[in-house]
Amino acid sequence: MNQLIDFVLVTVVLFSIGIYGLVVKRNAIRMIFSIEIIANAANLNLIAFSRHVHNVEGQVFALFSIAIAAAEVAVALGIIIIAYRLYKEIDVHEFRSLKG
Amino acid sequence: MVDAYFVGIAILTIGSSVLALESKELIYGAIALAISMLGIAGFFLLLDSPFVAMFQITVYVGAVAVLVIFTVMLVRTQDLFSAKDDKGRKAGGIILMLLTMGGIGAIFLASGINNPMFGNLDSEPIKIVEIGKSMLTYYSPALIVLGLTLAGAVIGALALARREVLIKENESAN
Incomplete structure (x- = not known):
């Protein structure tokens, strides 16, 4: 029988992989991949707790979170395409004019 | 197990x-x-x-x-395919990943949710009817805001695509 801790450990591993991608990768699309992996780890956590504590809110929040993540990806990819038109590059280190 | x-x-x-x-x-x-x-x-x-x-x-x-x-x-x-990651940066990233994994994992393993008695899968699964009820009653304002957010994202994406055309038109007018 699967325990809650097994699911939580999988989410910890996925979250760490996402953090690694955000720190190391310079390609903007790969950074979006990392953000998606982290968001999915969070959703899995919500569902795992919702099932084991028997609470509906976890599933409702997961549904909201999935919809928000979809909107976020659409906007992020739009920004990447605009940045590519301007710089002909999707390396985040090359987007110098956004530097503070 | x-x-x-x-x-x-x-x-x-x-x-x-x-x-x-x-x-x-x-x-x-x-x-x-x-x-x-x-x-x-x-x-x-x-x-x-x-x-x-x-x-x-x-x-x-x-x-x-x-x-x-x-x-x-x-x-x-x-260039996308030939770009290589910095070696030092990659090593730092792997160390950070292992630290995060070990740190958060150790906290969870030491916490109360490691107890097999915490929560059980023997209880009834949550019914879809319950999800629908709470979405359309208590969380209905959140659902409406979510719809508006999605509409805003679509309009924003369209505006981003439109701007390029406007800039070109201005350039040709000048």
Whole structure:
């Protein structure tokens, strides 16, 4: 029988992989991949707790979170395409004019 | 003890999310990300949440993955594939990953949820009717705001696409 801790450990591993991608990768699309992996780890956590504590809110929040993540990806990819038109590059280190 | 389904889905999900970040070609990375999302949907099924699993497959594997693949095709350049990660940066990233994994994992293992008595899967799974009820009663304002957010995202994306045309028109007018 699967325990809650097994699911939580999988989410910890996925979250760490996402953090690694955000720190190391310079390609903007790969950074979006990392953000998606982290968001999915969070959703899995919500569902795992919702099932084991028997609470509906976890599933409702997961549904909201999935919809928000979809909107976020659409906007992020739009920004990447605009940045590519301007710089002909999707390396985040090359987007110098956004530097503070 | 975990069962074989859990181990299989965990290996699929974690392996393909590593591949999504480390594959040479960006397009294979996008496909690996879609497989990883599918693995998460498999976890949702293991947790008796078929509705969320269906939503996950529709939104992530159906919409987001296709969107990402189209973007990868649009921004395809030669430099993209030859760009190498900085060695020191990569080592730092791996150390940070292991520290995060060990730290948060140790906290969870030491906490009360490690107790097998905490929560149980023997209880009734949550019914879809209950999700619908709470979404349309208590959380209905959140649902409306969510709809407006999605509409705003679509309008924003259209505005981003429109601006390029306007700039070109201004340039030709000048």
